[in-house]
Amino acid sequence: MASPWTPAYVLHQRPFRDQSVVLELLTQDGGRLGAVYHRGRGRKAPPLAFVPGEWQLAGRGDLRTAYDFQSGPGQPLTGQALFAGLYLNELLLRLFPREAPVEGLFEAYGEALDALRLAPLAEPVVLRRFEWACLEALGLAFSLTEDGGGQALRPGDAYRFEPGVGLLAAAPGQGWAGAELLALAEGDFSTPALRHLARALFAAALAPALGGRPLQGARFLSDPDGGLG
Amino acid sequence: MPYPAPLEALIEQLRVLPGVGRRSAQRMAFQLLERDRPQAQALAEGLLNALEKISNCEQCQTLTEETVCEICSDPGRDSTALCIVASPTDQWALEATGTYRGRYFVLHGQLSPIDGVTPEDLAIPALVERLQHHPVEEVIVATNATVEGEATAHYLAEALRPLGVRVTRLAQGVPLGGELELVDGGTLGRAFAGRTAL
Ligand SMILES: [Zn+2]
Numbered sequence: 001m002a003s004p005w006t007p008a009y010v011l012h013q014r015p016f017r018d019q020s021v022v023l024e025l026l027t028q029d030g031g032r033l034g035a036v037y038h039r040g041r042g043r044k045a046p047p048l049a050f051v052p053g054e055w056q057l058a059g060r061g062d063l064r065t066a067y068d069f070q071s072g073p074g075q076p077l078t079g080q081a082l083f084a085g086l087y088l089n090e091l092l093l094r095l096f097p098r099e100a101p102v103e104g105l106f107e108a109y110g111e112a113l114d115a116l117r118l119a120p121l122a123e124p125v126v127l128r129r130f131e132w133a134c135l136e137a138l139g140l141a142f143s144l145t146e147d148g149g150g151q152a153l154r155p156g157d158a159y160r161f162e163p164g165v166g167l168l169a170a171a172p173g174q175g176w177a178g179a180e181l182l183a184l185a186e187g188d189f190s191t192p193a194l195r196h197l198a199r200a201l202f203a204a205a206l207a208p209a210l211g212g213r214p215l216q217g218a219r220f221l222s223d224p225d226g227g228l229g
Numbered sequence: 230m231p232y233p234a235p236l237e238a239l240i241e242q243l244r245v246l247p248g249v250g251r252r253s254a255q256r257m258a259f260q261l262l263e264r265d266r267p268q269a270q271a272l273a274e275g276l277l278n279a280l281e282k283i284s285n286c287e288q289c290q291t292l293t294e295e296t297v298c299e300i301c302s303d304p305g306r307d308s309t310a311l312c313i314v315a316s317p318t319d320q321w322a323l324e325a326t327g328t329y330r331g332r333y334f335v336l337h338g339q340l341s342p343i344d345g346v347t348p349e350d351l352a353i354p355a356l357v358e359r360l361q362h363h364p365v366e367e368v369i370v371a372t373n374a375t376v377e378g379e380a381t382a383h384y385l386a387e388a389l390r391p392l393g394v395r396v397t398r399l400a401q402g403v404p405l406g407g408e409l410e411l412v413d414g415g416t417l418g419r420a421f422a423g424r425t426a427l
Contacts, residue, residue: 012343018248049376076376079383083342086380090343217342220384 005054005070006030009109010047011089013037021046023066025055026092026109031101033057035066048076050085050113062098074113081116083220084123088112088130090217095134095209108133123222124199125189131202138209142166144185155179161204176201236262288359290335290352292317300324300332307331309366313356313385315339315373323371326418331369334359339377340384351381353388360392369424371399386427397424 008025011032016022019040025033035057037046047053052072057064077085088109096102112130115122135141146152148165158175159167167181180197189195231237236258243254261269285291286298293299300306310331314320320333336351348354360368370385372378386396399420 014344015247017250076379078379082376082380082383086342086376093343215342216345216347220342220380 003056003058006057007052007072007106008033008055009052009106010049011092012049013046022063024093024098025066026106027055028106029101030099031105032092032096032098033064034062034098035064037066037069047071049089050074050077050082052110075117077113077116079120080123080222081120083217084116084120084127084222085113087127087215087217087221090215091131091134094213094215095138095206102137105133105137108137120222124195127221128189128195128198128202131206135202135205140205140209142205144181153178153182155182161201163205163208285335289333290337291320291333305330308363310369311360311365311367312369312371314371315378315381319371319373323417323421326421328418328421329369331365331367336372336381339372339375340381341377342380346377348384348388353385357388357392360389360394364392365394367395367397369397369399369421370427382427396427398427399424 006027006029008027010023011026012024013021016036020036020038023035023037023046025035027033035055039045046066047069051074054070054072055066056068057066059065076082092105092109096105108130112126112133115126115129119126132141142148142161143166144153147159147167147169148162149168153159153167155178157178158170158172159178159181160170160175162168170176176197180194181201183194184198184201189198232240239258239262240251240254243249243257244251246254249257261272282294283292286293286301287296288301289298291298291300295302307330310329312320312323312329312331312333313336314323314333315336315338317335320335323329323333334356336353336356338346338351340346340348340351368385368389370382372381382398386398389396399417
């Protein structure tokens with residue numbers, strides 16, 4: 001039975017029956033998929049998380065059967081980068097249901113993993129960029145240059161976030177500075193204040209989709225305040 | 230027609246075993262009750278007996294019939310080395326190699342944020358405290374070559390860093406994705422010899 005090879009990452013695996021595992025896959029074209037892989041005698045162990053692979057999948061519905069795979073190039077994450085990677089995986093598992101294709105997410109994930117491998121010190125920025133990619137994929141992204149009413153942000157004003165609306169004028173003495181939000185819109189994460197702002201803002205924007213439950217992996221990040229814990 | 234309540238309860242109880250689904254549980258229950266009642270009696274007694282007599286070793290958390298297990302109470306074992314394993318089966322796989330003469334600590338699991346398994350669930354704070362009071366020269370982390378095993382090893386290395394103890398990891402020879410209990414003894418022995426600093 002020849003079927004096309006499906007590019008995918010393993011996000012998570014757990015034992016199933018005696019000699020099988022249930023894999024949570026992130027595929028290039030099909031979004032998240034669940035698949036059972038049989039690990040009988042002589043069958044190779046499925047690739048670790050964070051290593052790209054190609055899979056032969058059969059079946060339909062909630063749980064496919066994975067009957068063969070080839071590992072692609074790429075090393076598993078180690079050390080502190082491993083915990084950042086696990087944080088990404090937990091985000092994907094929490095935010096996206098199986099069987100719901102999401103454009104661009106596979107590529108954003110691969111880029112985040114490459115960045116964690118090359119520059120582990122950039123962890124907070126990598127995580128924020130990926131959270132933003134998740135917001136875009138969920139249709140929850142909002143403008144960082146205009147407020148919810150379509151008015152251009154003013155550097156001297158302060159703003160707060162309102163789910164479903166975007167940025168709105170904040171009460172005096174509260175909120176984030178327009179100048180910092182505009183810097184963030186340019187992709188500027190260069191100061192601790194900007195990274196802190198991005199974390200708080202994206203946490204607020206993702207909170208409804210996470211249903212109020214914190215991410216378990218946040219406490220293991222290099223900056224324990226650097227995740228949606 | 231529903232099963233009689235005690236039979237239904239037995240089927241549900243059998244399902245707690247790893248890899249046993251509803252259909253297997255039914256087969257087991259019928260096998261025990263229809264064809265093999267003396268064996269069923271022996272199984273029930275064996276289960277109660279083990280439950281009553283086997284508990285966790287006070288020092289290393291492995292399964293034992295004593296308060297302190299045979300390895301922890303053996304004065305001939307090297308008390309300057311502590312090997313950290315995920316499960317008693319991993320400990321027994323390493324013991325079977327005959328390569329290691331130190332002591333053990335059993336975590337009863339591996340760190341997995343996604344599954345909600347925390348350092349507290351694995352008694353890691355208790356392990357750190359133990360090492361503060363009873364220092365060793367080397368801690369050998371023998372968790373699996375899986376994502377969870379690697380995460381556990383890294384977390385342990387960081388948690389033990391303030392103690393200044395040498396922390397090493399079994400690495401070479403254990404294939405990626407490999408679980409220790411499935412690795413052959415010769416390979417495990419070489420993995421011990423070739424451990425690397427964390
Ligand atoms: Zn013991």
